[in-house]
Amino acid sequence: EDYFRTANSLVGQRYLVTAGPTYESLDPVRFIGNHSSGKMGIAIANEVAKRGGKVELVLGPSSIEVKHPNITVHHVNSAVDMYEAATSLYDDCQVGIMAAAVSDYRPKDVSDQKIKKADDSITLELTKNPDIAESLGAKKRSDQKLIGFAMETENLLKNAKKKLTKKNFDLIVLNSLKTEGAGFKHDTNVVTFIGQNKTREFELKQKTEIAKDLVDEIISL
Ligand code: CTP
Ligand code: CA
Secondary structure, eight states: OOOTTSTTOOTTOEEEEEESBOOEEEETTEEEOOOOOSHHHHHHHHHHHHTTOEEEEEEOSOOOOOOOTTEEEEEOOSHHHHHHHHHHHHTTOSEEEEOOBOOSEEESSOOSSOOOOOSSOOOOOEEEOOOHHHHHHHHOOTTOEEEEEEEOSSSHHHHHHHHHHHTTOSEEEEEOSSSTTOSTTOSEEOEEEEESSOEEEOOSEEHHHHHHHHHHHHHHO
């Protein structure tokens, strides 16, 4: 498909995409992480790139290879690193897409040495990470758009709408974890797009197809 100079062309546009998990170090050999593969965010980056847009992809630890010439990959590990990269790149972008599964907390202290086994139980103290999406939402200009994702297990629509407002998103993509074959690790997902005043529900489909639907929706915004 050649999108160059078609109605769906993104030539001249720059997108910021966050993707993948974050790893929060405990000591030199251990971390707290999550099961995000980075697939959804990378599919979005590839779709934007295919349509001629430039992508700044801020990517947490992921085993997926990214190689489109329009995509610049900024590799990060922790939420704090992702925050620093994303906040400095957003100013030069027209659209931000927050597809990363960012750890909400990190260990309060990181040990220089490997933590030794001793007591029968230990307690980890965690401290809150910066909210990347919320901070970009707060400084979003009128010529910029911001898209978020929401992972909910209860009161799905209500909770997703709260996040849409709180983080100043133009659109939020609600992930369903309930359906077989959807979500983490899978190539497929079930999503609902929630905007300020309309909602679109989709069937189970490939993440690459969801990426196309999402980019079409952003263009229509
Ligand atoms: N997000 C972010 N930085 C964080 C946490 C979340 O940028 N520190 C972004 C995610 O990438 C996603 C959106 O915010 O686009 C919502 O993430 P989610 O984890 O669903 O929401 P939280 O606000 O963290 O609330 P909770 O986990 O308590 O539901
Ligand atoms: Ca969270």
